[in-house]
Structure formats: C-alpha cells, structure tokens
Amino acid sequence: MFKKTAGFGAVGLIALLIAGCSSSSTDSGAAASGAPSCPTAATPVTVSVNQWGNIVEQLAGQCGSVSTVVTASSGDPHDYEPTTGAIAAFSKAKMVVINGAGYDEWATKAVQANNSSADVVSAATVNNVQPGANPHLWYNPTYVTNMANAITAQLKVVAPDASSYFDERQSAFQAAMKPYFAEIDKIKGGAAGKTYGATESVFDYMAQACGLVNLTPAGYQNSITNESEPAPGDIAAFNADLTSKKMSVLIYNTQTEGSVPNQLVNKANSSGVPVVNVTETLPADVGTFEQWQISQLQSLSKALGLS
Ligand SMILES: [Zn+2]
Known part of the structure; x- marks a missing residue:
C-alpha cells in the first residue's frame, strides 16, 4: 500500500506524546448547541480513531469524557503504533469504541492488555462485517447509523441515569445527519x-x-x-x-x-x-x-x- 503522511511528523508525534490523546467532549458541533447538562458524572470513553471519535463526542455530549487516539495529526490509522500515552487512554476508559475489521488492531490489543473489563463497541461487530472486508466502515451510511445506535445503547448501559440525556443526543445527531442523507x-x-x-x-x-x-x-x-x-x-x-x-x-x-x-x-x-x-x-x-x-x-x- 502507498505510504501515507497525513501531517504525520515530529510535531504531531510530540503533541500526541504530551497529550496522550485529544479530548473534547463538549461543543462538538451543531448537535451540541442548546443541549441540557449531564445529570451524572461524565463517563470516560476512549475511541481509536477520530472518524468515530467525533460521533461519540456528539452522542455522549457532556455525559462523556471522550479521548480519541488517532486524530488528524497522528498519521495513517492503518500503520499507527500506539504511544504509551495512547495506551494509558485505554486503561482509564469505562467504554471503548473501535472500528475493528483489522483497521485498528492496536486498539483491540491495548484494551485486552490493559483494560479487559471495558465495554467495547466495534463498528465491525455491530455491522457483522466479515474479516477481509473493506475496513473503511465510517464511509458506509448504514453502518454509521447502526454504530450510532449501538454507541447510544452502550452509553445508556454504562450510565443508566443519563438515559434520557443520551436519547436527546441521539435525536440531535440524527437531525444533524439529515443533510448528509439528503446529499446522498x-x-x-x-x-x-x-x-x-x-x-x-x-x-x-x-x-x-x-x-x-x-x-x-x-x-x-x-x-x-x-x-x-x-x-x-x-x-x-x-x-x-x-x-x-x-x-x-x-x-x-x-x-x-x-x-x-x-x-x-x-x-x-x-x-x-x-x-x-x-x-x-x-x-x-x-x-x-x-x-x-x-x-x-x-x-x-x-x-x-x-x-
Ligand atoms: Zn484506509
């Protein structure tokens, strides 16, 4: 496969080492405006890649403390090697969201090695994607919808007192996704x-x-x-x-x-x-x-x- 850079350089590496991960669980877009505040403590959620990370941020809102490991400056997720900080982000998570399908195997390994009790939501598992299939699951509109529903369902399991809050976030996300489906x-x-x-x-x-x-x-x-x-x-x-x-x-x-x-x-x-x-x-x-x-x-x- 071709070498990919995606701004993968010393600056991105250093930023990643310092931060371990990026975290922004609030104000993550159109769906965040006008939202009520979270009725419970924020749930620590770690996400392997930012294609899913932003969706998790929108769905968790203020009830999630979302850490995303591979961001725009982290290089190619296909070849990503997790740093110590990235692995630490998995250790503290109550819930982990990954792509699966061999795309972010490093994340699966990090969870298994450091935090096997965390609840894992995998886009490949949710969508019953078979090994060897095209792993770019976030480009499949049906998979995205199924994954969003699965993320909300799992958030409600982890923080049941915030269930109605998560339902509102889900509705807001679906509303924000309408122009996407209209364009398709x-x-x-x-x-x-x-x-x-x-x-x-x-x-x-x-x-x-x-x-x-x-x-x-x-x-x-x-x-x-x-x-x-x-x-x-x-x-x-x-x-x-x-x-x-x-x-x-x-x-x-x-x-x-x-x-x-x-x-x-x-x-x-x-x-x-x-x-x-x-x-x-x-x-x-x-x-x-x-x-x-x-x-x-x-x-x-x-x-x-x-x-
Ligand atoms: Zn790719």
Whole structure:
C-alpha cells in the first residue's frame, strides 16, 4: 500500500506524546448547541480513531469524557503504533469504541492488555462485517447509523441515569445527519450512468451508497486491497481509462502519498476527468463528522455535474 503522511511528523508525534490523546467532549458541533447538562458524572470513553471519535463526542455530549487516539495529526490509522500515552487512554476508559475489521488492531490489543473489563463497541461487530472486508466502515451510511445506535445503547448501559440525556443526543445527531442523507439521495437520484475510479478503497462504500459504478481497473483494485504495489500494466490500464474519460470522476484520498496516486491525479487533470478529494480521517479544520462528509459529497455532486 502507498505510504501515507497525513501531517504525520515530529510535531504531531510530540503533541500526541504530551497529550496522550485529544479530548473534547463538549461543543462538538451543531448537535451540541442548546443541549441540557449531564445529570451524572461524565463517563470516560476512549475511541481509536477520530472518524468515530467525533460521533461519540456528539452522542455522549457532556455525559462523556471522550479521548480519541488517532486524530488528524497522528498519521495513517492503518500503520499507527500506539504511544504509551495512547495506551494509558485505554486503561482509564469505562467504554471503548473501535472500528475493528483489522483497521485498528492496536486498539483491540491495548484494551485486552490493559483494560479487559471495558465495554467495547466495534463498528465491525455491530455491522457483522466479515474479516477481509473493506475496513473503511465510517464511509458506509448504514453502518454509521447502526454504530450510532449501538454507541447510544452502550452509553445508556454504562450510565443508566443519563438515559434520557443520551436519547436527546441521539435525536440531535440524527437531525444533524439529515443533510448528509439528503446529499446522498441527491447524488443517487442523478447517478444513472455515472462512474468512478479510485486511487484506493477508502470511499468505495459511500460511492456504492450513491449509486456510482466502480470502474477502477480490477488488477489495480486487487493490489490496493491486498496492500501491494499495483503492477505497471494495471497502472497503464488506469491511465488509459482516464485518458479516454471512461470514468466520470477520479476519487483521490489526499492522505495518500505516493508517485502512483499523484500520477493518476495528474493524468485525470490533463484528461479533463474531475478529481474528488476525500480523506481517511476527520480533518482538523472540519467541525463534525457530518460536516466533513457533506462537504465531500457536495464536491462529488459538483464533479458529477449534479449541482
Ligand atoms: Zn484506509
């Protein structure tokens, strides 16, 4: 697989070592405004990656003290090596939220080694995702909904006195997610005949939910899925498809660094195939999970000529 950087550098490492994790359980977006205060002590919740972390923050509100280990500056979750501080964040948690599906195996290990009594909510388990499946579960709208429901259910188990508070947070989250589903429906409504190629599989669940046909050359896609370098013939096939504008758009994960994705983006640009930028994790300059996703969906809609 391609090397990814995502701002992964000395600064990010040091920040992580000092903080151990980032924590912001309040004011986490549209769903937080006007909320009542928590009737109980805040529950310590540790989340492996910020794609889920922000959702947990919104659902837990003031009743959660949420620590998220992999943030925008922590590098690629696929290759993440937890620091001592990150492992400590798991030790103190009453509840742990992970992606699963082999994506954040380090988190599972940290919980097993340090805090086996913590309640773990895994997106893979909640959605019955089989081993070897595409692990980018937060890009699947159905999985996100199921996971949000499971997180709320578990919060109510851990802090039953705050049950009605968590129900209100769940309602607020669902309201905040309405424009996200509306954007998906809009693209789906105009998706007939629309296709895409992707530099990697991060966005595939969402593209499928939007009704787009994946025309990424099979050989290239297999290499990416198996985390190996694509063969020259597969790269050439991808380039040829871009040159002939076989695909409506090219989906590009900007957190991927490598000569092959860069070359494909350049080819798309020179061929007049619109490039849609997506990211693996929630960017630092975006408020909430849904704002992040909606912004990307709007870019996709525009690139497809639907808005
Ligand atoms: Zn990925």
